[in-house]
Amino acid sequence: MFKVLVSDPISDLGISLLVEASDISIDKKTGLSEDELVQIIGEYDALLVRSQTRVTERIMTAGKQLKVIGRAGVGVDNIDLEAATKRGIVVINAPDGNTITTCEHTFAMMMALARHIPQAYLKTVGGEWDRKSFVGVELRNKVLGVLGMGRIGSEVAARAKAFGMTVLGYDPFLTEERAEKLGVKLASVEDVVREADFITVHTPLTPETRHMIGKEQFSRIKKGVRIINCARGGIIDELALVEAIDAGIVAGAAFDVFEEEPPTKEHPFLSHPKIIVTPHLGASTVEAQENVAIDVSEQLLHILRGEPYKNAVNMPPVPADVLSKLEPYFPLGVKLGSFAAQIASGPVKEIVVGCSGELADVDTQPLTRYIVQGVLAHHLGSDQVNAVNSMHLAKTRGVNIVVNKSHASKGFTNLVSVTLRTDKEERTVAGALLNGFGARITQIDQYPVDVAPEGNLLLISHNDKPGIIGRVGTLLGSNDVNIATMQVGRKLVGGAAIMVLGVDKAVPKDVIAQVADLTDLVTAKEIQLY
Numbered sequence: 140m141f142k143v144l145v146s147d148p149i150s151d152l153g154i155s156l157l158v159e160a161s162d163i164s165i166d167k168k169t170g171l172s173e174d175e176l177v178q179i180i181g182e183y184d185a186l187l188v189r190s191q192t193r194v195t196e197r198i199m200t201a202g203k204q205l206k207v208i209g210r211a212g213v214g215v216d217n218i219d220l221e222a223a224t225k226r227g228i229v230v231i232n233a234p235d236g237n238t239i240t241t242c243e244h245t246f247a248m249m250m251a252l253a254r255h256i257p258q259a260y261l262k263t264v265g266g267e268w269d270r271k272s273f274v275g276v277e278l279r280n281k282v283l284g285v286l287g288m289g290r291i292g293s294e295v296a297a298r299a300k301a302f303g304m305t306v307l308g309y310d311p312f313l314t315e316e317r318a319e320k321l322g323v324k325l326a327s328v329e330d331v332v333r334e335a336d337f338i339t340v341h342t343p344l345t346p347e348t349r350h351m352i353g354k355e356q357f358s359r360i361k362k363g364v365r366i367i368n369c370a371r372g373g374i375i376d377e378l379a380l381v382e383a384i385d386a387g388i389v390a391g392a393a394f395d396v397f398e399e400e401p402p403t404k405e406h407p408f409l410s411h412p413k414i415i416v417t418p419h420l421g422a423s424t425v426e427a428q429e430n431v432a433i434d435v436s437e438q439l440l441h442i443l444r445g446e447p448y449k450n451a452v453n454m455p456p457v458p459a460d461v462l463s464k465l466e467p468y469f470p471l472g473v474k475l476g477s478f479a480a481q482i483a484s485g486p487v488k489e490i491v492v493g494c495s496g497e498l499a500d501v502d503t504q505p506l507t508r509y510i511v512q513g514v515l516a517h518h519l520g521s522d523q524v525n526a527v528n529s530m531h532l533a534k535t536r537g538v539n540i541v542v543n544k545s546h547a548s549k550g551f552t553n554l555v556s557v558t559l560r561t562d563k564e565e566r567t568v569a570g571a572l573l574n575g576f577g578a579r580i581t582q583i584d585q586y587p588v589d590v591a592p593e594g595n596l597l598l599i600s601h602n603d604k605p606g607i608i609g610r611v612g613t614l615l616g617s618n619d620v621n622i623a624t625m626q627v628g629r630k631l632v633g634g635a636a637i638m639v640l641g642v643d644k645a646v647p648k649d650v651i652a653q654v655a656d657l658t659d660l661v662t663a664k665e666i667q668l669y
């Protein structure tokens with residue numbers, strides 16, 4: 140008999156599959172503290188949660204029998220994935236079940252914002268008949284900017300067209316062809332900021348999307364814009380937004396999510412007349428809750444019964460003999476993928492994985508999964524992509540995967556390479572494991588290099604002229620950026636060259652811009668590998 144603990148409010152109908160299973164016993168105990176969960180988790184084989192329960196390492200350590208954590212919903216930012224993976228606990232989610240519901244909530248918020256419905260309701264039930272203060276705007280003929288064109292963003296775009304809106308879409312994986320299919324104009328964040336009358340965000344919260352609409356964007360944003368966030372708190376800078384509304388730049392905002400949930404009573408959104416809020420209700424419909432609970436219950440049963448399953452967001456099973464040969468290359472694969480994703484511009488269309496040397500004789504499919512994970516995680520969020528779901532995600536986003544194998548490995552025992560083909564360019568990174576030195580990046584595009592793939596790196600392309608290294612060093616030094624390592628690579632004396640600097644901390648964006656402005660510099664790009 141497997142014991143399942145349900146620790147958040149989850150649809151009864153959705154989990155009826157579990158309730159009716161003869162080999163499952165279910166306990167529902169919601170609203171428990173971490174201490175209370177630690178006390179009881181030891182007797183359970185599975186834990187079923189939404190976003191309220193924070194599944195910490197402490198809880199997992201106490202969960203000696205725990206085999207699976209099921210998230211009835213999309214985001215797994217409340218679950219310590221690393222701790223789960225370390226303990227071999229499979230984490231599964233239900234990414235599709237609440238897409239439509241959240242899309243519809245986005246429209247509910249957009250229309251409530253356009254027509255001041257919450258404010259008008261409050262006055263009316265308070266006994267006032269105020270028909271002057273709440274003149275709204277139509278959606279028809281307005282420009283909607285959608286940042287994040289994944290599951291929810293694409294559904295929002297489709298419905299916006301029915302309202303007669305022009306949709307500008309931005310997503311690192313959105314190609315011209317897909318945009319055309321969706322009836323969306325492919326745009327940049329900058330286009331959206333300058334042109335949109337309504338902006339809605341549908342990305343995960345990642346280092347890249349954090350404050351993607353912040354002070355800087357508000358300084359250029361179209362006057363009178365209205366902003367909606369039904370994705371994750373923190374994608375829009377909350378304080379900068381309040382300032383922009385108070386300055387008369389932004390007309391209003393509708394938020395379902397907050398940087399800190401629940402927000403404190405003093406949070407400026409809660410008393411602002413032009414901001415409407417809901418308490419993270421995006422996924423809260425009868426239908427969505429049934430869908431996600433059914434999805435996650437089905438998978439949970441498969442895992443407990445030792446059957447194949449989908450949507451695991453953490454650990455992939457790899458056969459022991461393959462694992463022993465490939466495992467040392469997994470972290471290198473993720474970093475090569477991430478490095479390539481960070482230097483390539485434009486939507487990725489194809490990932491070409493090269494495995495040469497002794498690896499040519501091994502089934503390198505698991506390694507490919509890690510490389511693809513590295514590429515996708517940069518854009519989709521590291522909590523959403525892992526070696527189990529990376530190939531599936533690449534497929535659903537129309538990214539083609541090609542694997543080339545060869546015994547010729549340029550003097551290395553094994554050489555792993557990643558080439559990204561985008562709409563705009565082709566970029567290559569290769570690496571190897573060197574005896575006594577660990578993982579190294581051995582090639583960036585056509586340049587041979589020797590770089591440890593870790594921490595903050597600065598990749599500079601420049602003309603091979605005397606004095607350039609000194610100018611870069613002086614500029615970074617004067618901005619308190621310490622250079623820990625340096626590598627230069629070139630093909631021809633005096634020709635195009637690259638410089639890879641390892642720096643002790645993240646380099647501020649304005650300093651990178653100053654580096655890029657130096658004479659004989661072509662491009663400067665920061666890469667973070669953790």
Ligand SMILES: NC(=O)c1ccc[n+]([C@@H]2O[C@H](COP(=O)([O-])OP(=O)(O)OC[C@H]3O[C@@H](n4cnc5c(N)ncnc54)[C@H](O)[C@@H]3O)[C@@H](O)[C@H]2O)c1
Nearest residue numbers: 214241287288289290291310341342343369370421422518
């Ligand atoms: N409010 C709620 O209750 C609720 C409900 C469901 C989902 N969500 C959240 O909504 C978000 C979207 O969910 P989804 O199911 O559509 O996810 P998804 O993975 O299908 O889509 C996210 C998209 O964001 C894109 N993206 C990543 N970085 C980007 C960037 N810098 N700029 C532009 N786009 C970028 C990705 O390429 C991807 O296509 C997630 O954060 C999810 O957790 C919230």
Ligand SMILES: O=C(O)[C@H](O)COP(=O)(O)O
Nearest residue numbers: 189190191212213214422
């Ligand atoms: O990521 C999600 O699925 C949503 O944020 C919904 O979260 P919830 O299940 O707590 O409503």
